[in-house]
Amino acid sequence: MISTRDPNPEWLMTFLAVARLGRYTAAAQVLGVNHSTVSRRIAALEAAMGGHVLTRAAGGWETTALGARAMATAERIESDLRSLVEIDQPGLTGLVRIAAPDAFTALYAAPALAPLQIANAGLSFELLSATQRVRQTRSGVDIEVAVGRPDVRKALATPVFEYALALYASEEYLAEHGEPRTLADMSRHRLNYYIESALQIDELDIAVDELPPTLPSMRSTSVFAHLAATVAGAGIGLMPDYVAGLAPRLRRILAEEYHHPIAYWAVTREESLRNPAVAAAFRALVEYDAVRAGRTAGGRRRTGDRRQDFVPPSGGAR
Structure with a gap:
């Protein structure tokens, strides 16, 4: 009979989930239990x-x-448990939770992770759309994708790919309202962009500093709403160039006067990287820009000269 002083494997696996996700509630969701159960197991382990x-x-x-x-002990148990099902279900297993801006999630993360999903029957992903400031410590997700370089500790932050915020308008809009020739002319137009009071990203906030105040416009927390409003002729859109490329009817304007370079960064906890599934997903996100560039003529320039080399930890050690 196991004594009350012997750690229970269930307690260790619960602890492992909390260590990787940073929150009891997130661990509870992944494990399929409630918060009090997680708290009770951690207390018992301690x-x-x-x-x-x-x-x-x-x-x-x-x-x-x-x-x-x-x-270290929990990871050995996890590895042993995984080996029991590898014959019937080879490859990576488990759930990887990723938070990222909606455009990145739809146009970059999903296709980047698709090969992993296809090749590993026991692997699943949860992609959470979120455009918000990166927290000092990753919490509740395995990987977070941020706009601009994050300031974090005890975490790995790696640039994923660069893009530019630029101004776009439909030909119909320009024919009716005229094309601005200078940035000052933007004061006579509507600007489709983020809701200022809801914007938490400094890099996205300062993107409008070069522009004058504009007319009342359609604002949204979704970049796809910016795109739809611009295509519909509701104003001039300030949006990522790779998103505007989805609508051939849009034309870039004031290209010489306005160009705001920016980059996405992937961030993950050190503990999360010890999970092979998380490490593989992180690598897939970091390397997908090179894959895209290889598939597309004139593909976007890689962040290669600034990218940190990423080598996932092996054997449960760093």
């Missing part, structure tokens, strides 16, 4: 080990030195 395995940080829970020992 009582068995005689100390704290997690410590609260600014943006989520982080492992202590004792927790690092528990994590």
Whole structure:
């Protein structure tokens, strides 16, 4: 009979989920239990080990030195359990949760991750659309994609690909309202862009600093709404060039006067990278820009001269 001082494998696997996701609620969702069950299992593990395995940080829970020992054991258990099903279900298994802006999710992340999904029957993804500031510590997701370079600690941040915010309008709109010849002319036009009060990304906020105040316009938290409004002639759209490329009817305007380069960065917790499925997904996101460039004539320039080399940890160690 197992004594009350012997760590239960179930407690260890629950701890592993919290260590990787940074939140009890996120771990509970992945494990299919409630928050109190996660809290009770962590408390039982700490009582068995005689100390704290997690410590609260600014943006989520982080492992202590004792927790690092528990994590190594939990990863060995996870590996052993995975080996039991590899004969019937070979390859990567588990759930990978990724938060990213909606355009990136639809046009980049989904096709980048599709080969992994196809090749691994036991692997699943949850893609959460979110355009928000990167938190100091990853919390609730395995990978977060940010607009602009994030300031994080105890996490790996790697540039994914560069794009540019530019101004676009439909030919019908320009024929009716005239084409602006200078940035100052933009004051006589409507601008389809983000809702200022809801915008949390500095890089996207400063993108309008060069523009004068514009007429009342259609604002949205979705870049696809910016695109639809611009195609419909509701104003001039300020949007990523790779999104505007979805609508051949749009024409870029003021190209010489306005060009706001920007980049997406992928961020993941150090603990999350120890999961082979997360490491593979992270690599797929980082490398997909090269794949796209190879498939498309005149493909977007890679971020290669600024990209950090990414080597996923092996054997559960860093």
